[in-house]
Amino acid sequence: MKHYFHGGIHPADGTDKQLSNQKPIRIYAPKTVEISMKQSPGSICEAAVKVGDKVSKGDLIGRPVEFGGANIHASISGTIIDIRTDSDFSGRKSEIIVIQSDDANADETNSISDYEESLVDLSGYTKEEIIIKMNEGGIIGLGGAGFPTHIKYETKERIKYILINAAECEPYLTCDHMLIMEHGYAVINGVLLLVKASDADKAIICFEDNKQDAAKHLESIVSDKELPIEIKILPTRYPQGGERQLVEAVLRMEVPAGKLPASIGVIINNVGTAKAVADTVIGSIPLITRVVTVTGEVKEPCNYMVPIGTRFCELIELSGGYTIKDQRVIEGGPMTGICLQIGGTYDTLSGSVTKATSGLVVLKDVPKDETPCIRCGECERVCPAGLAPFKIDFAAIEDDISLCNKLYATECISCGCCSYVCPAKRELAYRITEAKTEIYRLGA
Ligand code: SF4
Ligand code: SF4
Numbered sequence: 001m002k003h004y005f006h007g008g009i010h011p012a013d014g015t016d017k018q019l020s021n022q023k024p025i026r027i028y029a030p031k032t033v034e035i036s037m038k039q040s041p042g043s044i045c046e047a048a049v050k051v052g053d054k055v056s057k058g059d060l061i062g063r064p065v066e067f068g069g070a071n072i073h074a075s076i077s078g079t080i081i082d083i084r085t086d087s088d089f090s091g092r093k094s095e096i097i098v099i100q101s102d103d104a105n106a107d108e109t110n111s112i113s114d115y116e117e118s119l120v121d122l123s124g125y126t127k128e129e130i131i132i133k134m135n136e137g138g139i140i141g142l143g144g145a146g147f148p149t150h151i152k153y154e155t156k157e158r159i160k161y162i163l164i165n166a167a168e169c170e171p172y173l174t175c176d177h178m179l180i181m182e183h184g185y186a187v188i189n190g191v192l193l194l195v196k197a198s199d200a201d202k203a204i205i206c207f208e209d210n211k212q213d214a215a216k217h218l219e220s221i222v223s224d225k226e227l228p229i230e231i232k233i234l235p236t237r238y239p240q241g242g243e244r245q246l247v248e249a250v251l252r253m254e255v256p257a258g259k260l261p262a263s264i265g266v267i268i269n270n271v272g273t274a275k276a277v278a279d280t281v282i283g284s285i286p287l288i289t290r291v292v293t294v295t296g297e298v299k300e301p302c303n304y305m306v307p308i309g310t311r312f313c314e315l316i317e318l319s320g321g322y323t324i325k326d327q328r329v330i331e332g333g334p335m336t337g338i339c340l341q342i343g344g345t346y347d348t349l350s351g352s353v354t355k356a357t358s359g360l361v362v363l364k365d366v367p368k369d370e371t372p373c374i375r376c377g378e379c380e381r382v383c384p385a386g387l388a389p390f391k392i393d394f395a396a397i398e399d400d401i402s403l404c405n406k407l408y409a410t411e412c413i414s415c416g417c418c419s420y421v422c423p424a425k426r427e428l429a430y431r432i433t434e435a436k437t438e439i440y441r442l443g444a
Pocket of ligand 2: 372373375377379380389390418421423425428
């Protein structure tokens with residue numbers, strides 16, 4: 001049986017992912033980390049430490065000051081040597097806490113816990129305890145949106161299904177794929193905790209059919225056991241991993257406009273989030289590391305397991321540097337990521353890994369010259385949200401935010417499909433996303 005959602009595209013042929021999914025995850029321990037107090041797009045924390053403080057790995061260093069934030073912990077042991085203020089690409093200011101490592105990191109051994117190599121007895125954990133630990137451990141969605149996981153599980157709705165997003169539909173990124181291949185047991189233990197935390201009937205782990213090996217690996221862990229887990233393989237089609245698209249493709253249900261998936265009994269989590277839940281709840285390790293794909297036009301594309309706060313320039317250096325001069329560096333995938341640098345050398349690349357950083361993708365920069373819309377309708381055909389992007393774009397250019405709202409700009413998932421197919425090279429996704437932000441800001 002095929003599982004499709006409305007719209008979507010095939011932006012790549014698969015060779016892009018092979019750049020980084022053919023070799024093991026490398027572990028990297030930096031001497032210094034720069035941890036932003038803004039770990040996801042919509043959340044600011046305030047520092048809970050001061051310059052000169054000594055911290056151990058896992059100590060709380062940042063507390064949320066607004067809805068959508070989550071605790072932030074020291075990702076290495078050491079001394080706070082600086083706390084500075086920085087601005088992100090949107091101009092929003094937040095603090096950066098700089099920790100210099102001490103010898104404790106150098107002596108670390110990577111011991112493997114039971115939950116990382118076997119299914120463990122979870123009967124001693126209550127639903128309430130799991131949710132509290134997710135909150136304390138600063139768990140947020142690792143798929144990019146970065147919403148605190150415990151808030152999803154505090155819903156009053158009756159949850160029937162947990163969808164575990166292992167689609168990794170963005171081209172080039174393979175961090176989820178490699179995490180599953182190397183940490184399958186921790187992922188499954190985490191999924192079982194999420195089922196418990198929600199009283200769901202079952203979890204469905206959703207793959208695209210270009211990751212058969214990862215699906216088989218998890219299948220081998222859960223097969224012959226009475227577990228509330230199903231593995232589902234979906235056609236490779238971007239943006240298969242979008243929350244609404246996943247619900248439509250897997251459950252044949254529709255999340256009503258303006259509502260959360262919980263309103264129809266569904267919670268969606270990224271596969272990396274499931275592993276982080278196991279680390280926190282069973283391993284008592286807050287969310288302080290993640291896997292990051294560094295790929296594209298670098299000498300040695302690879303996935304790295306790194307502490308949060310690892311500087312981007314170090315990751316590019318580890319990967320042998322750029323292979324071209326006119327490069328564009330993107331944090332995240334090429335469809336939805338944020339451009340960090342165009343041209344220049346990697347030692348001038350600023351920024352560091354956050355909990356939401358899935359990858360650094362280096363591509364050749366191709367300047368876009370927008371031309372007038374020719375009304376071909378391609379953007380409307382591929383829009384997975386069922387919108388008419390060219391109409392919203394016209395309204396956005398006219399600053400008609402009310403019309404943007406009437407055209408349902410708030411339903412845009414910023415997938416970039418419209419911009420990708422537009423023969424006039426119009427920056428549709430960018431302008432529609434800006435309009436959406438403006439609608440929310442004005443409460444239009
Ligand atoms: S309008 Fe939004 S949801 Fe639709 S294709 Fe463009 S970016 Fe994607
Ligand atoms: S794809 Fe581009 S040219 Fe075609 S209708 Fe949409 S905005 Fe216009």
